[in-house]
Amino acid sequence: MKKKLVLAICVLALIGSVANAQSNETATPRPIVDTYETLADTILAAKQTEWNLVHTILGTTYSHAEGVLGRATAKLDAGQNASAEIETLAALVAQMGNEGDASVAAVRKRLLEGGHHHNAQGEEQGIYDEGFVIVTRASKKVFLDTATRIGKLGSSATTDALQKEWKRVQGEFRKLHAGTPMGH
């Protein structure tokens, strides 16, 4: 894919240089500009796709966490031990703060290695961590702190205590969910 694109651009450049050599026209040849337009669309679409993908990661993690919360509260209401569910819930809430698990962090690092910063300006302003797309630093802290509190509840958790923490997760998630997709 990448090779084909490079080849196409090289061919266009060759055509353009041959065409220019035969006239006094100084404008960049139209086919090259058109191709650049197409490339720009692709780049911007890719950035939008990245936003959508991270949004999906957050959404699926939230849904997963919501399901685990349901199982945990059901167990607690039945007087059963819900430690495993509570730890899973804590891990999922932390992952929301981290825009995914460690594997996602590795992808994010790879993008940074390639010089791609989704929110370059927001990073400079201290709003986003490097490479983060949706979760602001402030939201990240809320998710991480809440995850730790949930984890600490452990075997002494009650439904009320869990729901109280979940409300914080819910509120932060809704705030991010209501955020405007980039470019719109």
Add this chain to the structure above:
Amino acid sequence: MLLGSCAAPPPGDTGTVVPPAGDARGFHFVDVADEAGLTRVIHAGRPGKDHLLDSAGTGAAWLDYDRDGHLDAYLVNGWKLSGSEVVEKGRNALYRNRGDGTFEDVTDSAGVDGAGAWGSGVAVADYDDDGWPDILVTNFGANALYRNRGDGTFEDVAPHAGIEAPGWNTGAGFFDADGDGDLDLYIAAYIEATIEEVLAAEPTLSWKGVDSVAFGPFGLTGAADHFFLSNGDGTFRDVTDQAGMRDRAQGYGFGVRAADFDADGDLDLYVANDSDANYLYRNEGGGSFKETGLWSGAAFDTNGAAQAGMGVAVGDVNRDLVPDLFVTNFSEDFSTLYIGEGNGFFRDASDGTGVGAATFLPLSWGTVFTDLDNDGDEDLVIVNGHVYPQVDEHPEFGMAYAQRDQLLENQGDGHFEDVTDDAGPGFQLLRSSRGLAAGDYDNDGDVDLLITALDEPPALLRNDSSVGSWLTVICDALPGEGGVIGTRIEVETGGHRMTRDVSSGGSFLSVHDPRMHVGLGSADVAEQVKVRWPDGATSVESDVSANRFLAIEKESR
């Protein structure tokens, strides 16, 4: 068997005098490396530190390889480069402690010079449970595992053991992960790189827009850590994925420390990652682990930000018997004190304990919690040095390549005061330090400091402070009993209880004294010394007189 009243290895034959408690002279450290004979220069690439490998440095270890009761020293070495030319492949060094404050270089006769590898870290443990401490050297390249033959010589058994793991290996720790009595092994790794890339490297990263420095770690691919399970016959197998320890974030791994962070009787593992979330692997039993760093409070700083983790210290700074963590970080960011809250949870207490402000500007590496004045609380030592020599050209930023190491005195409650200025000439040295190993090499009852630095011989900071009473507990086990890594003691005196543990590695690529030292202040007696062995067995000794080495041997199974 509890040899409670036995006097242990020397110190009697050292002729040292234990100073009385209560003298107000304070801390006083003097560098005696040269007169002690520790003269091996630690090579570190090129003067300009064109690649990260040039500036990462190497570790040091205290161990008693000949079991004569005196700590011997081991130093890991790198290469000296000029441009892309290899000027000298540094040799590691083993120094035998003569027992009179000096050391003899026994590297050649012992056969532990590193065979020309570019060394990185060191871990020490009796991996084959034959009663003799062995040395693991992590390398840029294949690792070396020097098996101690017990006659003053070693053999490299890494290929046979299956732990060579070529790559840029860094921190390592032996510990019994699955409770079967054999020591398993975790080895962290930093970045994917070849020696050709290292030799061809040039400084290309813009530093504050004013100079070019070594590129990375961002822009370089993180190398995967390894976890090896012992087969019980001197060989290991890589079970990283099966054990739940896959390095999924491809973190830039450095410091490694095993400890029982959740007090459930088995050893967990902490890994400091440079610029990535740190890992806390909670031992789930049976050799499986769950990474709990993100939600236990130990992965990030209080703001939820990943830091540039380098070295790790474990201690109990507020004397609540819950392990606390300290992680050293890059300059212009504080090093982080994680206070243990029990059950494997932590909170960043750097701000408000004096640690954050004191550590913000230096670039920090090796570290240890240890009671340097024997007043009953653990102080904090941090060794420092920048990675970019170029910072010296820009004094407007207030940084320097060569930096002072730091001593932060515990005020008794986990709050610290930076007393570096008043800690004697040893703490005024300006070097680019890296590895730190703490140990009482002269057996005088106070803890001394062995520090590696780039392109220099090590420093040996002899502790000449006036100190209180002390007790050093030496836990030992007969061959075949599973060794002592992970053994934990609780010492009670004057209503306080203090805890220490035995580890095979920590700090930054380094190994501290395996004997457990506690300061007793003005007390003459420790009311109780309780030992919890790795297999859960316990030993107790009561009314132990102060200012002595107490040897306790594990009862046979």
